[in-house]
Amino acid sequence: xxxxxxxxxxxxxxxxxxxxxxxxxxxxxxxxxxxxxxxxxxxxxxxxxxxxxxxxxxxxxxxxxxxxxxxxxxxxxxxxxxxxxxxxxxxxxxxxxxxxxxxxxxxxxxxxxxxxxxxxxxxxxxxxxxxxxxxxxxxxxxxxxxxxxxxxxxxxxxxxxxxxxxxxxxxxxxxxxxxxxxxxxxxxxxxxxxxxxxxxxxxxxxxxxxxxxxxxxxxx
Numbered sequence: 001x002x003x004x005x006x007x008x009x010x011x012x013x014x015x016x017x018x019x020x021x022x023x024x025x026x027x028x029x030x031x032x033x034x035x036x037x038x039x040x041x042x043x044x045x046x047x048x049x050x051x052x053x054x055x056x057x058x059x060x061x062x063x064x065x066x067x068x069x070x071x072x073x074x075x076x077x078x079x080x081x082x083x084x085x086x087x088x089x090x091x092x093x094x095x096x097x098x099x100x101x102x103x104x105x106x107x108x109x110x111x112x113x114x115x116x117x118x119x120x121x122x123x124x125x126x127x128x129x130x131x132x133x134x135x136x137x138x139x140x141x142x143x144x145x146x147x148x149x150x151x152x153x154x155x156x157x158x159x160x161x162x163x164x165x166x167x168x169x170x171x172x173x174x175x176x177x178x179x180x181x182x183x184x185x186x187x188x189x190x191x192x193x194x195x196x197x198x199x200x201x202x203x204x205x206x207x208x209x210x211x212x213x214x215x216x217x218x219x220x
Contacts, residue, residue: 073093073094074091075090075160079160079162082162082164084132086131086132089140090125091125091142093148095122096149097122101146105143105145107143108140109138109140114130134165134166135164136164139160140158
């Protein structure tokens with residue numbers, strides 16, 4: 001019986017000898033410091049890529065421009081002024097106009113329009129084509145049928161008035177009718193001229209009387 005267990009006893013003795021050695025090696029391995037490979041510092045590009053990306057704000061909406069109704073912003077000559085007989089009238093609008101609607105809505109008072117000239121879609125010139133009547137009150141009217149190119153019409157009718165120059169009038173008569181004859185240009189009465197010294201005539205021979213010497217006296 002002791003002979004049968006003899007190999008097992010050898011194995012146990014061997015393990016008993018190796019086990020302390022094994023434990024020593026394990027403890028040395030755990031206590032040995034771990035050598036770490038130094039890593040390079042991250043670059044700015046790496047930091048930028050590593051930084052969280054912020055979402056860009058959405059673009060601001062483009063404001064929609066509201067359509068405006070047409071309006072007359074200026075007229076040449078100025079309304080209410082006195083104009084010459086060969087004057088033209090020019091209308092300036094705030095935006096491009098529908099030419100057909102403007103021409104059909106235009107009415108001239110006390111004169112005729114022979115030609116309508118569009119410099120552009122916002123500038124219209126009225127040409128009478130002949131001399132305007134002197135001393136007359138003229139009018140230019142535009143009703144609400146006139147529309148802009150965007151389709152909107154005038155909010156209210158437009159009326160312009162002008163006065164043409166008249167004939168030349170006698171402003172003052174010179175001299176005045178009630179003025180004295182001297183003021184009216186009548187010749188003034190002449191006063192007596194100063195006395196002149198008398199002339200002495202010489203007697204001629206053959207006419208009687210002795211010859212006389214000339215008088216050489218002085219006039220005082």
